[in-house]
Amino acid sequence: MSLTAAVDADRLCVAKVLAGDAAAFEEIVRRWQTPIVNLAWRFFRDRDRAEEIAPDVFLRAWRALPQWRGDSAFSTWLFALAVNVCRSELRRRPVLAIPLGGLPSAGADHSRSGDERDEILRRAVLTLPEKYRDAIVLFYFHDKDIGDAARTLGLPEGTVKARLSRARELLRKKLTSQWEAFR
Amino acid sequence: MNHDELDCGLSQADDIVPSSGFSVSVMRRIESEAGALPPIPFPWLRAWPGICLALASLVLLATAASNSRAHSVAVPALFWALGSALVAVASLTLVFIAAKRP
Helix, strand or coil, rough: HHHHHHHHHHHHHHHHCCCCCCHHHHHHHHHHHHHHHHHHHHHHHHHHHHHHHHHHHHHHHHHHHHCCCCCCCCHHHHHHHHHHHHHHHHHCCCCCCCCCCCCCCCCCCCCHHHHHHHHHHHHHHCCCCHHHHHHHHHHHCCCCHHHHHHHHEEEEEEEHHHHHHHHHHHHHHHHHHHHCCCC | CCCHHHHHHHCCCCCCCCCCCCCHHHHHHHHHHHHHCCCCCCCHHHHHHHHHHHHHHHHHHHHHHHHHHHHHHHHHEEEEEHHHHHHHHHHHHHHHHHHCCC
């Protein structure tokens, strides 16, 4: 489905739901379940928790549907709502930090794989202050599209760029020693 | 660790697929919420007479009480006061019944 067709399909579904056809919401759930579960997955790095939070996102979207003014894409509105739900949940119950030192080092019997290195990096993102974490998570979730990330966060692109830059700097400081172990 | 290494590491997609029953369970929750009866509004129309009677009785009660103090005519004033108090209680009971009925 092209982007325009998806946008039109969303508008149609929303109109049907608002007219009283609750079943029309299923099309929205089916279309957006994978992105929403994956957005939650990027915030929690825990499949169970991601699948626990994602239904709440849809339920809140259902309740707040009359408030969607239609001046932005439905997906932007839904992602922004998902980010808020994830933020609230993270404030309530933060992600458990896995100590980097607890992982096997490169000098040990086995070498760290690239996957393991990437996982360390992704988990390090979750330890960043909220505003930097959100910028990084959304930038990569939106396939490095600053505009989409900014729209989801409701911030100017310049602010998101600045936060990304600062976030990368913090990650570099945090991970340089661990990163060297992979070389 | 340079920008490219960081960018490359974070760009690696490791997306997950929602479990098979995900959309069904979401829709079940939505449908149960959609099917739930809306909260019953307060029946102001039926409650108004009771509220007015209660207020009027309270005013009478206050007037009677002040009169009995001013003129020291205790007996009729007390009757007034007792009568007003009874009407006030009855009116409040009416309001309560009106609010309880669907």
